[in-house]
Amino acid sequence: MDVTSSEFQTLYEAMTTFVNTCMSGHDPSHNPAHVHRVANLANTILQAEQTANPTKPLSAAVVKLAALLHDIGDRKYLPTLASTTSDGTTDIDPKTMVQIALLNAGAPSDLATKVQTVVSHVSYTTECKDPALIRRLIEQDGYPELAIVQDADRLDAIGAIGIGRTFTFLGAQGKKFAKEGEWEMGNCIEHFVEKLERLEGMMKTETGRGMARVRTERLGVFRGWWEEEMGVATASV
């Protein structure tokens, strides 16, 4: 589907409304503003990759729609979303939400299927479970767009924005995920080490890797500040 066509513009606008409706109640770590940053980052990476490799087959429609819809069906927020539907949770299957929304808005079924497949494989957790599957999808099975959407989403998870999102998520959702009596900011610093500082090494595009390098350095600088300040504030006096 040609992204300059009026059909695509209409579809993209309908999906933007859908995303805003689904996510407007979410805390600022995963709200529509996050999605729109990722959509912009994905466009930036797409343009740079197309300029660097003009012959590489990349569907701009898949990149744009998958970036916009990448957090639809996110299990961390599904209960919130389900509780906002009139008929509860039973009608919500995170594996098909994106495809169904696209078909309902009149998208061609091959496009809807491809966008759903990209969205279903964006997450870090999914990649950690089966890294070879992600590589195969990108390099052999015809989903090179997945590399761009993953990189865009991961760029918004690191640097100053990633730091802000991690602490915002801790405040909004952390109590649910914390073990008894462990709802502390230190959980965020552990998250930097266990996940965020590893993302640079998992970037799939040259453009994304370059941007990730700068933002990962910022995570390290911030963590150095944190350790210095905590050292002063927890010294036994």
Next chain:
Amino acid sequence: MDVTSSEFQTLYEAMTTFVNTCMSGHDPSHNPAHVHRVANLANTILQAEQTANPTKPLSAAVVKLAALLHDIGDRKYLPTLASTTSDGTTDIDPKTMVQIALLNAGAPSDLATKVQTVVSHVSYTTECKDPALIRRLIEQDGYPELAIVQDADRLDAIGAIGIGRTFTFLGAQGKKFAKEGEWEMGNCIEHFVEKLERLEGMMKTETGRGMARVRTERLGVFRGWWEEEMGVATASV
């Protein structure tokens, strides 16, 4: 009251239990870990100030108890606290909570009154309403300890820890304070400019001012990162 006496140790332990009980349910921006960091910072500043001015009359008992109790009665969290009491909100007067808790634990009434006065005047909002009153309390009316407790609390509001606390508070409480549809991380960056970056100029002790300079520079570096990343992620593509 001599802080090395067993009476003070018993009183301090009782107040620590009281603080942990009142604040253990709070989000990590204002939980017992924050209070204990401020207590440590206040001790560090007290020791440095006493070394620099050995003749200056400073009550270590007032500094230690006011730092420990400085967030008791914080209006941002009072409803939460009230809802945890058996008889609702009516028995809670933030202006006397600290004094009553100290008296109930057997503190001398002059100490209880002095600690309550310091706690009641720690906040940035209180100082902005009447800066001259705060200066008079510290310089003329015999509350030099207020300068130390204010500086300790403000140090925990800036630097990497302050950045973490600001975003954590946004996630946990921000929806309540945000205007319609404005629950966004950008609110935190506005808070840096409107309040946090001004705290260095309001520090009262030499020790506190020196520590604040370093942490305020960190706020500025972080804000520079934020603006660069937001510029990329919100560029129209």
